[in-house]
Amino acid sequence: MGFLYKLGTAAALAFDSIRVHKLRSFLTLLGVIVGVASVILVGAAIDGLGVYAEQITAKAFGNDSFLVAQIASVGRLTGKQLAEKQKYNKRIHKEDLEYLRSAAGEQIQYSPYQQRIEDVKAEGQVYEAANVIGVSYNMPQIRDIPVASGRFFIEPEEKRRRPVAVIGEDIRAALFPDRQPLGREIKISGIGFTVVGVLERQGSSFGQSLDNPVYIPSTVYRSLFGGSLSMIVFGKARTGSGLGMEQALDATRVALRIRFHAHPGKPDNFDTLTPDSVRSFTGQILGVIAAVVVPVTGISLLVGGIVIMNIMLVSVTERTHEIGIRKSLGARRADIMLQFLTESLMLSLAGGAVGVILGALAAWAVGAISGATLAITAPYVILSIFVSSAVGIVSGWYPARRAARLDPVEALRAD
Numbered sequence: 322m323g324f325l326y327k328l329g330t331a332a333a334l335a336f337d338s339i340r341v342h343k344l345r346s347f348l349t350l351l352g353v354i355v356g357v358a359s360v361i362l363v364g365a366a367i368d369g370l371g372v373y374a375e376q377i378t379a380k381a382f383g384n385d386s387f388l389v390a391q392i393a394s395v396g397r398l399t400g401k402q403l404a405e406k407q408k409y410n411k412r413i414h415k416e417d418l419e420y421l422r423s424a425a426g427e428q429i430q431y432s433p434y435q436q437r438i439e440d441v442k443a444e445g446q447v448y449e450a451a452n453v454i455g456v457s458y459n460m461p462q463i464r465d466i467p468v469a470s471g472r473f474f475i476e477p478e479e480k481r482r483r484p485v486a487v488i489g490e491d492i493r494a495a496l497f498p499d500r501q502p503l504g505r506e507i508k509i510s511g512i513g514f515t516v517v518g519v520l521e522r523q524g525s526s527f528g529q530s531l532d533n534p535v536y537i538p539s540t541v542y543r544s545l546f547g548g549s550l551s552m553i554v555f556g557k558a559r560t561g562s563g564l565g566m567e568q569a570l571d572a573t574r575v576a577l578r579i580r581f582h583a584h585p586g587k588p589d590n591f592d593t594l595t596p597d598s599v600r601s602f603t604g605q606i607l608g609v610i611a612a613v614v615v616p617v618t619g620i621s622l623l624v625g626g627i628v629i630m631n632i633m634l635v636s637v638t639e640r641t642h643e644i645g646i647r648k649s650l651g652a653r654r655a656d657i658m659l660q661f662l663t664e665s666l667m668l669s670l671a672g673g674a675v676g677v678i679l680g681a682l683a684a685w686a687v688g689a690i691s692g693a694t695l696a697i698t699a700p701y702v703i704l705s706i707f708v709s710s711a712v713g714i715v716s717g718w719y720p721a722r723r724a725a726r727l728d729p730v731e732a733l734r735a736d
Contacts, residue, residue: 665717
């Protein structure tokens, strides 16, 4: 109870000192405020990047899907690595997809995925550099392809090579700005396609639009652009199969290793990619960014701590007579140290609280203006408060120790 009383007294004295010197206290807090706000803003940006990457991964893979390809990597490959993969890994063709379907198709559904850039024309309008993608009818069941109006093409249309297409919102807006596109014709490489569906708006990914695809049946794609092209294959366990994503991927790998005559003990002679591998890579990148950027923003906290130390030293000099009176009345060194440490801690905590609020407001404003995703999370708030508290204690230690070691007689003689 004695310590709590002393702590309350020290807090009251500290509050009176801060209140009396409002301007000086505010200027002292600026360094801490800026430092904490910077950490909060940078942390929000880093966590926002994580949320954004998760959204993009979900759009690319859907739920529990995977892909296999000759070359698939979440990081940039060196020239040597790329050359080795091109030499060692097998291209995946239509016959390999059919083999997968015959070997594991009862439990796993597969879809080819081939794409190229082509101009799309309709009614005198041209959309340049559309992303023409050849897939199977079941692709929406494997990964998320949200259709806003109309429908996705169906199995009979794929088998009979019907020239039908599902277009993105950018293409709809460019080719049919004031018309309903369903049932109308677009042309790709001179071939007419009937529009059967329009996709929901997806936004962009790292500056690239996600609203410019044209999905067509894989059979039509091969007829139009050649049947010997290599492909990516997306896969996902069928509902009710009892397989998870990893089990479905393992079954696919086993089938392809047999198909491509991979020797036991040797690595796969093809690449696989899962949402977890993308998330892991993204997490590593964001971790490196956080490890580099957050300490740099924390430099301003160090500057704020130096300012607090200087102001506290000035405060000790100004209050030397007061310290002498307290000591003559029985205050011990620990009591004097507690008083000045409490004042330093209160200053830094106040700066930390204001910094958190300003950082959150800045993150909200940046997100509202730019449309970027910024997510304020508890770890960065806790880190900011903890660091600002540590700065207050460390910065106040030397001035408090100096005040506590003053000789009471000499202190009473001070003006």
